[in-house]
Structure formats: structure tokens, C-alpha cells
Amino acid sequence: MSKQYLLGNEAIAHGCLESPVDFVSGYPGTPSSEVIDILRVQGERGYHVEWSVNEKVALENALAAAWCGVRALCTMKHVGLNVAADPLMTSAYTGVTGGLVIMSADDPYAHSSQNEQDTRCYAAFARIPCLDPSTIQEAHDMVRDAFALSEEFGLPVLFRPTTRICHSKGDVTLGDVKASTRVGRFVKDPRQYVVIPAHTRILHKKLNEKQPGIKRRLAESGYNTCSVKGRDAVIASGISATYVQELLPDDVSFMKIGAYPIDEAWLEEFVRRHEKVLVIEELAPVVEEVVRQVAGCVTVHGKKDGHSPYEGELSPRAVAKIMESAGIRPKIQFVDADPLPDIPPRPPIMCAGCPHRPVFHAMRKVFRDGIYPSDIGCYTLGLQLGAVDTAICMGASVTVGSGIYHSGEESDIVSTIGDSTFLHTGIPGLLNAVYNGAEMILVILDNRTTGMTGHQPNPATGVTATGEATIPVSLEAICRACGVHFVETVDSYDLVGLETAMKDAKARPGVKVIIARQPCVITARRAGIKRGRYRVDPDLCTGCGLCVKFGCPAIEIAGEKPHISDLCSGCGVCAQICPFGAIAKEGRR
Amino acid sequence: MSPGYDVLVVGIGGQGTILASNVLGEACLIEGRPVKGAETHGMAQRGGSVESHIRIDGEYGPLITPGTADIIISFDLLEALRYKHYVRPGGKIVANRHFVVPTSVFVQGAAAPTEEEIRARLGDVGLCLLDAEAMAAEAGSPLAANIVMLGAASHFLPLSPDSLRKAVEKLVPQKTIEINRKAFDLGREAGAGCRE
Numbered sequence: 011m012s013k014q015y016l017l018g019n020e021a022i023a024h025g026c027l028e029s030p031v032d033f034v035s036g037y038p039g040t041p042s043s044e045v046i047d048i049l050r051v052q053g054e055r056g057y058h059v060e061w062s063v064n065e066k067v068a069l070e071n072a073l074a075a076a077w078c079g080v081r082a083l084c085t086m087k088h089v090g091l092n093v094a095a096d097p098l099m100t101s102a103y104t105g106v107t108g109g110l111v112i113m114s115a116d117d118p119y120a121h122s123s124q125n126e127q128d129t130r131c132y133a134a135f136a137r138i139p140c141l142d143p144s145t146i147q148e149a150h151d152m153v154r155d156a157f158a159l160s161e162e163f164g165l166p167v168l169f170r171p172t173t174r175i176c177h178s179k180g181d182v183t184l185g186d187v188k189a190s191t192r193v194g195r196f197v198k199d200p201r202q203y204v205v206i207p208a209h210t211r212i213l214h215k216k217l218n219e220k221q222p223g224i225k226r227r228l229a230e231s232g233y234n235t236c237s238v239k240g241r242d243a244v245i246a247s248g249i250s251a252t253y254v255q256e257l258l259p260d261d262v263s264f265m266k267i268g269a270y271p272i273d274e275a276w277l278e279e280f281v282r283r284h285e286k287v288l289v290i291e292e293l294a295p296v297v298e299e300v301v302r303q304v305a306g307c308v309t310v311h312g313k314k315d316g317h318s319p320y321e322g323e324l325s326p327r328a329v330a331k332i333m334e335s336a337g338i339r340p341k342i343q344f345v346d347a348d349p350l351p352d353i354p355p356r357p358p359i360m361c362a363g364c365p366h367r368p369v370f371h372a373m374r375k376v377f378r379d380g381i382y383p384s385d386i387g388c389y390t391l392g393l394q395l396g397a398v399d400t401a402i403c404m405g406a407s408v409t410v411g412s413g414i415y416h417s418g419e420e421s422d423i424v425s426t427i428g429d430s431t432f433l434h435t436g437i438p439g440l441l442n443a444v445y446n447g448a449e450m451i452l453v454i455l456d457n458r459t460t461g462m463t464g465h466q467p468n469p470a471t472g473v474t475a476t477g478e479a480t481i482p483v484s485l486e487a488i489c490r491a492c493g494v495h496f497v498e499t500v501d502s503y504d505l506v507g508l509e510t511a512m513k514d515a516k517a518r519p520g521v522k523v524i525i526a527r528q529p530c531v532i533t534a535r536r537a538g539i540k541r542g543r544y545r546v547d548p549d550l551c552t553g554c555g556l557c558v559k560f561g562c563p564a565i566e567i568a569g570e571k572p573h574i575s576d577l578c579s580g581c582g583v584c585a586q587i588c589p590f591g592a593i594a595k596e597g598r599r
Numbered sequence: 600m601s602p603g604y605d606v607l608v609v610g611i612g613g614q615g616t617i618l619a620s621n622v623l624g625e626a627c628l629i630e631g632r633p634v635k636g637a638e639t640h641g642m643a644q645r646g647g648s649v650e651s652h653i654r655i656d657g658e659y660g661p662l663i664t665p666g667t668a669d670i671i672i673s674f675d676l677l678e679a680l681r682y683k684h685y686v687r688p689g690g691k692i693v694a695n696r697h698f699v700v701p702t703s704v705f706v707q708g709a710a711a712p713t714e715e716e717i718r719a720r721l722g723d724v725g726l727c728l729l730d731a732e733a734m735a736a737e738a739g740s741p742l743a744a745n746i747v748m749l750g751a752a753s754h755f756l757p758l759s760p761d762s763l764r765k766a767v768e769k770l771v772p773q774k775t776i777e778i779n780r781k782a783f784d785l786g787r788e789a790g791a792g793c794r795e
Contacts, residue, residue, distance in 0.1 A: 013628060014628070015621065015624035015625055015627065015628050015634060040640060041640060044640075121639075122640075174637060174660070174661060174662070177637065177638055177639075177640045178635065178636060178637040178638075178661040179620070179621075179624055179634075179635065179636035179637070179638070179653075179661070180633075180634065180635045180636065180657075180661065181624075181627065181628060181633055181634050249660060252659045252660035253659070253660045253662075255659055256658075256659035256660060325662050325664065326660060326662060326664045327664045327665065344664050344665075344666060344667070345666050346666070347665035347666030347684040347685070348665070348684055349665075349681065349682075349684050350680060350681075350683060350684065350720065353677070353680055353681050354677070354700075354701045354703065354704045354709065354711075354712065355648075355701065355703060356611065356646075356647055356648040356677075356678075356681070356701040356703070357647055357648075357703070358612065358645040358646060358647035359645060359646045359647070359702055359703075360645065361645060361646060388645065391645070394703075462645075555708075558705050558706060559706060561702060561706050562702075563646055563702040565702075565705070566700060566705060567705050567711070
């Protein structure tokens with residue numbers, strides 16, 4: 011036992027080591043990524059750990075391991091669960107013998123996501139248990155115990171921390187890391203693992219029959235707790251429960267929900283002892299719907315009568331407002347304090363020397379009236395450069411491009427996708443575009459890593475999650491195998507090369523692929539690559555502003571003329587942009 | 600108000616706000632006090648505005664409510680202004696006097712704010728300004744500016760300077776312990792002048 015100040019995801023990873031876990035797979039996605047990033051660098055590992063190519067692949071691998079009787083963890087962000095939804099839904103039918111915990115991290119307020127979906131709805135949809143921690147300590151304890159719970163039910167368990175758990179910190183009491191003695195053995199049982207119609211109808215019935223037992227067991231698990239104090243009650247789930255606890259008056263009852271499905275009889279007993287019940291939870295009204303089913307004549311407040319929002323994340327202030335609105339006076343009265351107006355925004359931007367920026371620059375030049383479908387990654391920030399017209403989900407740059415083409419739209423279509431995203435779900439879209447005769451260009455922004463989520467390796471990098479050398483797949487060969495004839499690879503820092511390849515591609519029919527390759531500037535810096543700094547010669551500079559419009563954070567304006575700060579990574583692209591030859595490497599003149 | 604002491608550390612992605620918040624958390628552990636925190640990860644870190652919440656003696660959630668922070672430690676003067684509304688009446692702002700003009704300002708051709716303008720708008724709070732870069736350079740590395748800031752803020756934190764020093768030594772890379780020790784002390788010296 012020890013106490014440490016840890017990130018939520020660090021505490022979760024440690025909980026897995028205490029369980030202990032035997033198999034780990036997942037795909038990076040904020041706010042879930044650090045769990046595997048920690049598990050993959052542990053010195054003595056008694057478990058297999060991998061970054062899989064996507065969440066469906068990750069979950070199927072983990073499910074198979076759990077069928078063999080070992081404990082498996084599969085991590086992803088909430089939208090990754092959509093990709094894994096196919097195996098998820100039927101894994102509830104086949105069940106598991108070893109514990110299978112699926113961590114799907116939700117992101118209320120979409121801090122780093124394309125939507126605000128609620129993983130708890132998936133658990134209800136698949137009819138499997140779901141654990142929803144309210145503190146980091148609870149996240150640690152829940153995941154540690156979730157494997158045994160999964161084995162007890164013979165079902166996968168969804169574990170659903172939110173951003174404010176994964177990326178919060180706290181003092182956490184940790185247990186000892188254990189070594190596993192389990193070895194996987196596959197025991198053939200076609201009626202369990204071959205879901206032909208005759209089998210699956212029976213499996214579905216069995217899944218439904220498990221439900222009452224799950225509810226009763228979870229009611230005893232200690233994750234759902236209550237204390238009766240008065241005639242009014244607040245029921246809260248997840249992180250919101252901690253906000254409520256800080257604000258709850260002494261004469262108001264409190265119930266905390268951390269495990270689903272909720273036992274209706276247990277819930278009803280609590281609700282019926284009150285006159286008024288307020289439900290506070292982020293995103294979907296999952297708890298509220300059950301409360302309303304059992305409430306009878308008790309007044310219920312929540313999202314459905316407008317006291318609480320369906321969207322965004324909650325905060326102590328938001329919770330205080332909901333309580334006031336529902337007629338429960340919070341213990342702390344916050345005064346309104348709003349940000350000052352007119353402060354120049356500082357949104358995230360592509361780094362100085364980011365290899366994506368010159369590609370977008372060239373694209374905008376060659377395809378002035380082009381349509382630019384894009385994808386999920388750092389390069390979505392190309393929006394700021396006017397080079398991203400669509401972004402919906404992983405892999406959709408290619409498919410949106412071909413869909414736009416087949417609609418009859420006649421503009422040039424230039425899609426952008428990162429290397430990891432292409433390998434994740436981009437390949438089927440490319441295959442489909444070629445097969446069905448689309449006319450478009452796909453630019454693969456190959457920065458040799460999964461940049462946005464913290465630089466995880468992928469199959470094109472030739473390194474596994476644990477740092478072992480593996481066969482690097484060739485993006486060029488994949489594209490050719492998909493039927494693309496025009497596949498050109500260019501250095502992302504070579505503007506002339508990029509423009510030439512783009513003009514070439516523009517002149518040809520069918521689906522064309524340009525692979526713009528240059529390592530992510532952050533990994534390059536960490537690898538010790540030093541290119542020297544560039545500077546502006548004020549005598550040659552005319553102050554035309556073209557370099558400033560390029561949008562590199564290293565280029566500032568000092569007085570009339572631009573100046574290159576020490577953020578410069580030496581990519582040299584601005585020197586290629588300057589029409590007056592005023593930018594050169596330091597010390598070259 | 601909550602019985603604990605709430606610290607908001609703000610800056611720009613890459614300036615070391617996360618290390619600074621870890622030092623505060625570690626110092627709490629050293630003193631055996633509960634602590635909660637929250638921070639910015641993922642894409643928002645790419646040169647964007649970042650915030651770390653640290654609730655010393657925190658028993659509940661990790662988020663600090665605007666208008667209730669006991670202190671803001673800002674690694675960039677403009678960010679101090681952006682988060683000024685978090686500080687409680689009578690609270691403190693310890694800020695680096697330098698700031699980075701957001702790239703968006705240049706790209707849009709807008710006028711960049713000046714240090715005087717920002718200071719004027721920060722005006723009515725207990726402000727402690729320091730030249731973190733210069734002190735970090737004096738200590739031996741510009742990367743130690745975050746520890747300089749903690750040293751300056753240490754006068755106002757309910758943690759002993761010894762616990763903070765121990766936490767710094769535990770968390771910074773082995774090779775840089777001496778530099779960071781010096782950075783902390785230089786900051787602490789500079790911050791002494793800010794006490795009433």
C-alpha cells in the first residue's frame with residue numbers, strides 16, 4: 011500500500027496491475043491514451059500489451075483473450091466505441107470466461123472530441139454492466155475489481171471514466187502489483203462462440219435472464235450508495251457526485267450512482283421516501299429515466315423538465331445553479347465571475363515546423379477552389395488555414411471525398427488524412443473510392459506517429475507499443491494494392507515538390523494519392539534532430555506579410571517587419587515562401 | 600467558501616504547467632494533506648492556453664470555480680488576464696511579466712496588446728510580477744522558469760518551502776536538480792518583495 015499523487019489514467023493503469031491484467035489492447039484517443047502509454051513502458055511485464063490498428067480490432071483481440079480465460083483490458087475514447095460497436099453488441103451474447111473490461115472514456119464538453127456521446131447508453135444497449143467512477147480513487151478501485159465482476163457475470167464490463175477523471179489528479183491509495191499465473195486456453199464450445207442464428211437466439215435469451223441478478227449484485231457492490239437526511243434528495247452520478255457533495259445542505263438526502271444497471275427496487279425504496287428528487291448527471295438522462303420510472307407521486311427534477319442541461323460538462327458552479335433552480339439551496343453561494351472581454355484568443359495551433367502546415371499551404375495554392383475533406387488528428391487544425399472543409403470521424407476524409415464526387419460536384423476534391431488514421435479506417439474508404447470510380451486526390455500526411463494523442467507508434471513506424479522492432483508496412487504498397495496507380499511520395503518541407511506532385515495529380519484521372527512524409531516536429535526534436543534556426547534579413551524584407559500569413563507560431567511581427575523567434579525548428583519552409591529571399595538559415599549570410 | 604486553498608496555474612502548452620502542478624501535489628503528499636487537481640491534455644496542449652487546477656486540502660471535485668481561487672500562478676502575462684476572473688476578492692496573482700503574442704493576432708493583422716495595457720487591466724488585484732526568464736537563465740536553464748514561478752508563489756501557499764523544495768527535487772530530471780533548486784530560491788527571493 012502506498013499513497014501517490016497521480017493522474018486519473020495513471021491510477022487506472024495501476025488498478026489493472028493490481029488485478030492483475032494479462033492482455034491489454036486499445037487505440038489512442040483523448041482522454042483514454044495514458045492508460046496504455048503507462049502499461050506499455052512497465053519494466054517487468056507479465057501481460058501482452060499492444061496498440062491495435064483500430065478499436066474494433068482491439069476489442070476483438072481482447073474478447074478472444076478473455077474467451078481463453080485470461081483477464082483483458084481494452085481502452086478507447088467514447089467515439090472509438092462506435093468503431094468497436096459491432097463486436098461489443100455480440101460479445102454480450104457470447105460472454106467471457108476471463109474478465110474483460112472495456113474502458114471507454116467519455117468527453118463531456120468535447121474538450122478533444124467530435125461529439126459528446128454517453129457510453130452508459132451503450133452499456134444499456136448491449137445489456138452489460140457499466141461502472142462510472144466519481145473520483146480517481148474510485149476509478150482505481152473500480153477497474154481493479156471490474157475484472158472479477160466480469161468473470162462473475164460472464165460478461166464484458168464497460169468502464170466509463172470521463173475527462174475530469176482521466177485527466178484529473180489526486181492522492182490515491184494504491185495496492186500491490188501482482189503477478190499473474192493465468193495462461194490462456196481456448197476451450198471449444200461452438201454454441202457459445204459461433205453465433206449462427208440457432209445459437210444466437212438462445213444466447214440472447216440467456217443474456218436477458220442474467221439481468222435481474224446483475225442489478226441485485228451491483229446494488230450490493232458498494233458503488234451505489236445513499237443516505238437519507240430529509241424530504242428532498244439529490245441523486246448524482248460520476249464526477250457530478252463530487253460537485254454535489256461539496257454543495258449539499260445537511261438536511262438533503264444523497265444518492266450516488268456508480269454502477270449500472272440500477273436495481274429498480276432499491277432505487278424505488280429511496281425515491282419514495284422523499285417528496286422531491288433532483289437528478290444531476292452529465293450528458294444523457296440515464297439515471298433520471300430510471301428514477302422517473304419508479305418515482306410514482308414523487309416530484310422528479312432533472313434534464314427532462316429543464317433544470318439540468320443535456321450537453322456540456324458540469325462544474326461546481328453549474329451544479330449550484332441546477333440545485334437553486336430545483337429549489338435546493340447549495341451550501342456555497344457562488345458569485346458570477348465571467349472572463350474579461352476582448353482578450354486575443356489562444357487556441358491550439360500546429361507547432362512551429364509542423365510538417366502539415368506546408369502541405370496545406372501547397373494545397374490551397376494548387377487547388378484554389380478545391381474542396382478539402384479532412385480527418386481526425388492534429389491536422390484538423392488546418393481549419394485555421396482554410397484547408398479543412400469537413401471532419402466527422404476517423405477515416406471519413408476519403409469516403410466524404412468520394413461521396414462528394416459522386417454527388418456530381420465538379421470542384422477538385424483533395425482529402426487529407428494522417429498515417430495512423432489512414433491505417434485505422436482509411437484503407438477501406440480508399441479501396442471503395444477506387445473500386446467505384448471516384449475522381450479525387452488523397453494526401454496522406456505521414457508524420458510517422460500518432461501525434462495528437464501523445465506520439466504512439468503505428469504499423470508504419472516499424473516499432474510496437476513496447477518498443478520492439480516489427481515489420482514496417484508501406485503506405486505506398488497499401489495504396490497501390492487498393493488499386494491506386496498514381497502514388498507519389500514527397501518531403502513535406504519541400505514546397506516545390508509538393509506543388510509539382512499536386513499539379514501532376516490534378517492532371518490525371520481516378521483516385522490519386524500523395525504521401526507527404528516528414529516526422530512530427532515534436533518526435534524529431536526528441537530524437538535530437540537539430541536543423542538550426544532561420545532568420546529574417548531586415549534589409550531584404552519588404553514587409554509583404556506572406557510569411558506571417560503562413561501562420562507559423564515562430565514568425566512574429568516586431569515593428570514593421572517579421573522576426574523569427576526561438577520556437578523555430580529550422581524546417582525552412584518560410585524561406586521557400588519569401589519571394590524576396592529575405593529568410594535564410596542563421597549564419598548563412 | 601471551501602476550507603482548502605485553491606491554486607490555478609495557467610500558461611501556454613509546453614511551458615511546464617503540468618510539472619508545476621505535480622510539484623504542488625507532491626508537496627501536499629509530503630505534508631500528508633489531501634489534494635485534487637485537473638489539467639489540460641491532448642490537442643489543447645499544442646501551443647494553446649492551458650490551465651491546471653490544484654486544490655490543496657481538496658476533498659471533493661478537482662475543479663476550481665471562477666471567483667474562488669486563492670491564487671493564480673501565471674507563466675504568461677496575457678494568460679493571467681485571461682484567467683483573472685478565477686481569483687477571489689482579496690486573492691493573489693503571481694505572474695511572469697513576459698507574454699507571447701498569440702499567432703492569431705499576427706495572422707489576422709490585429710494589434711498586439713502591450714505589457715502596459717495588460718498590467719492596467721490586471722490592476723485591481725494583488726499582483727506580483729517577475730521576470731521568470733531572466734531568473735531561470737541565471738539559475739542555469741530557461742526551462743526552469745516554471746520553478747522560478749513556484750518559488751515566488753511559495754510565500755502565499757499553505758505549504759512549507761521545505762516540502763516544495765523536496766517535491767521539486769523529486770520531480771525534475773536528476774541532472775537539473777541543482778538548476779531547479781537555484782531557480783526556486785531565486786523566485787522565492789523575488790517573491791518576498793510581493794508580501795504585504
